[in-house]
Amino acid sequence: MSKSYHFTFPLNEEQIRELQLGDLVYLTGNIYTMRDMGHRRAVDMLNEGKELPFDLASGAIWHCGPIVRKDANDKWETVSAGSTTSSRFTYLGSDLIKKVKLRATIGKGQMLQTAVDTMQEVGSVFLNTTGGTAALYAQQIEEIVDVHWTDLGLPEAIWVMRVKDLGPLVVGIDSHGRSLFNDKKIEMDQLLAQTYKDAKIDPTYNLAYLPKRVPASGTKK
Amino acid sequence: MSIKQSLIESVVFELYKQASIEIPPDVMRALQKGYDLEDSLVAKGQFEAIMENINIAHTKQVGMCQDTGVPIIYADLGLKAQVEGDPYEAFTEAIKKATTAVPMRQNVINPLTKKNSGTNTGWGIPYVHWDTLPDKDYLDILAVTKGFGSEMRGSQCWVLSSEDVGRATVKAVLDVVADSMGEPCPPVIIGVGIGGFADSSMSIAKKALFRDPIGSRNPDPDVAALEEEIETAVNGLNLGPMGFGGKTYTLGVHAELSGSHTAVMPVSVIFQCWACRYAKARIHNDGRVEYITHPHLGGK
Ligand code: SF4
Numbered sequence: 405m406s407k408s409y410h411f412t413f414p415l416n417e418e419q420i421r422e423l424q425l426g427d428l429v430y431l432t433g434n435i436y437t438m439r440d441m442g443h444r445r446a447v448d449m450l451n452e453g454k455e456l457p458f459d460l461a462s463g464a465i466w467h468c469g470p471i472v473r474k475d476a477n478d479k480w481e482t483v484s485a486g487s488t489t490s491s492r493f494t495y496l497g498s499d500l501i502k503k504v505k506l507r508a509t510i511g512k513g514q515m516l517q518t519a520v521d522t523m524q525e526v527g528s529v530f531l532n533t534t535g536g537t538a539a540l541y542a543q544q545i546e547e548i549v550d551v552h553w554t555d556l557g558l559p560e561a562i563w564v565m566r567v568k569d570l571g572p573l574v575v576g577i578d579s580h581g582r583s584l585f586n587d588k589k590i591e592m593d594q595l596l597a598q599t600y601k602d603a604k605i606d607p608t609y610n611l612a613y614l615p616k617r618v619p620a621s622g623t624k625k
Numbered sequence: 626m627s628i629k630q631s632l633i634e635s636v637v638f639e640l641y642k643q644a645s646i647e648i649p650p651d652v653m654r655a656l657q658k659g660y661d662l663e664d665s666l667v668a669k670g671q672f673e674a675i676m677e678n679i680n681i682a683h684t685k686q687v688g689m690c691q692d693t694g695v696p697i698i699y700a701d702l703g704l705k706a707q708v709e710g711d712p713y714e715a716f717t718e719a720i721k722k723a724t725t726a727v728p729m730r731q732n733v734i735n736p737l738t739k740k741n742s743g744t745n746t747g748w749g750i751p752y753v754h755w756d757t758l759p760d761k762d763y764l765d766i767l768a769v770t771k772g773f774g775s776e777m778r779g780s781q782c783w784v785l786s787s788e789d790v791g792r793a794t795v796k797a798v799l800d801v802v803a804d805s806m807g808e809p810c811p812p813v814i815i816g817v818g819i820g821g822f823a824d825s826s827m828s829i830a831k832k833a834l835f836r837d838p839i840g841s842r843n844p845d846p847d848v849a850a851l852e853e854e855i856e857t858a859v860n861g862l863n864l865g866p867m868g869f870g871g872k873t874y875t876l877g878v879h880a881e882l883s884g885s886h887t888a889v890m891p892v893s894v895i896f897q898c899w900a901c902r903y904a905k906a907r908i909h910n911d912g913r914v915e916y917i918t919h920p921h922l923g924g925k
Binding site: 441468469470471473483484485486488489491512513514532534535536537538539540542543556557558559560574584585588589591592593595596599600602603604605607611612613614615 | 671675677678681682685687688689690691692693728729730731734739741743772774777782783784788789792793795796797799803806807808810854858861862863864867868869870889892898899900
């Protein structure tokens with residue numbers, strides 16, 4: 405039976421280690437949106453020994469590029485904010501988790517095995533949202549506190565958002581080496597084998613002529 | 626009598642507003658049907674979040690998903706209609722205006738310099754598919770803005786004519802689904818292009834995503850049988866909404882066929898996430914406008 409947790413930032417390792425796959429989490433505090441270009445810049449800066457202009461470790465990364473607009477007082481407000489596909493951040497994201505001891509990453513879909521291993525090592529989790537439900541999550545964002553790196557374009561900027569009970573977020577990767585999508589894949593592969601059989605398709609037979617990579621044979625004569 | 630550039634602009638603006646905020650009614654019905662079919666709490670919960678989100682977007686008049694995509698326009702011009710001015714300029718201006726007024730996220734960048742135009746236009750965007758309608762005196766516009774979580778899972782393979790192309794098509798879709806799982810935000814619509822050329826094959830697959838109504842069948846019985854088979858096979862993988870498990874991964878498989886080469890042919894697969902952002906209108910030569918996908922909104 406999955407449990408429910410309400411956490412306020414900052415998160416500590418003990419809290420994270422307690423979470424099991426499938427548990428529900430609600431988060432309160434400041435989160436940082438980060439997409440492709442933001443990840444690249446953050447990792448490059450840390451590799452060059454520079455400090456980030458924001459304290460990632462005090463909150464969580466959200467794979468999200470919100471729709472924002474300026475309100476009547478010229479202050480940024482969130483219109484819609486939901487997750488972008490997280491598998492894209494498997495490698496750069498894992499680097500960041502290690503470098504800043506990040507405890508939580510929020511996104512959609514999956515992060516691949518490298519991230520699962522990193523999260524186990526560091527004590528970190530991946531939290532799944534429902535993909536695309538951005539009007540819903542916008543209601544859980546109280547305020548845009550700050551923004552960094554707008555030169556990357558508004559979607560790629562780092563939006564610092566104060567959220568209240570952001571959730572329900574499903575623990576999709578826990579800190580014990582388990583991943584919801586990997587488990588699902590194992591189950592799916594069995595169903596897939598039967599489906600191919602029923603459809604009279606030999607799964608080992610490559611019906612597609614292309615794409616394929618044919619290695620050269622032998623040595624140059 | 627003619628269709629003026631300024632009218633096209635105001636209609637396309639209205640279409641992008643409708644598309645970003647309001648789900649087409651037949652998609653909502655398909656989602657409701659998917660919800661009713663599920664018996665697990667997890668799958669029902671995903672559908673609930675999606676449907677609640679759609680209601681919030683409608684009530685607050687905000688984008689239903691933050692990824693408001695990249696604009697594509699399908700324009701079918703009746704050969705008895707007369708257009709005054711430059712329709713491409715009308716499309717472009719409408720999108721610029723919708724980007725700030727709706728608002729839509731500023732998504733369009735130059736792929737090499739990564740400069741963001743800030744307007745969702747530029748470097749060939751909006752991308753327009755023009756077609757003609759003999760004997761008609763109207764202009765049909767289907768305005769689409771498609772998120773990239775589902776777009777980037779688009780895939781194409783080439784099958785030899787010595788093979789069973791039907792089997793290859795089923796395998797192509799199953800393989801793409803098995804590789805994508807929850808990433809394209811299922812429940813999805815799956816577009817399939819069988820035959821054609823490299824570009825036309827993906828084009829017919831993509832256009833099939835917007836078939837009205839969702840889940841309807843191709844009139845060609847061979848293609849319809851494949852649609853049916855693929856739909857059952859894909860939903861049988863127990864991936865369900867968001868890939869967390871359940872009965873409805875796809876709301877409909879829409880396949881199109883095109884003549885191809887006697888040697889080898891492409892099979893193309895593309896997804897449309899549940900957040901279907903498209904809207905269609907018909908502009909008559911006398912200036913009357915009919916809103917087709919969202920008739921309940923009326924437009925102006
Ligand atoms: S795949 Fe669709 S629903 Fe999901 S985040 Fe992208 S645009 Fe939104």
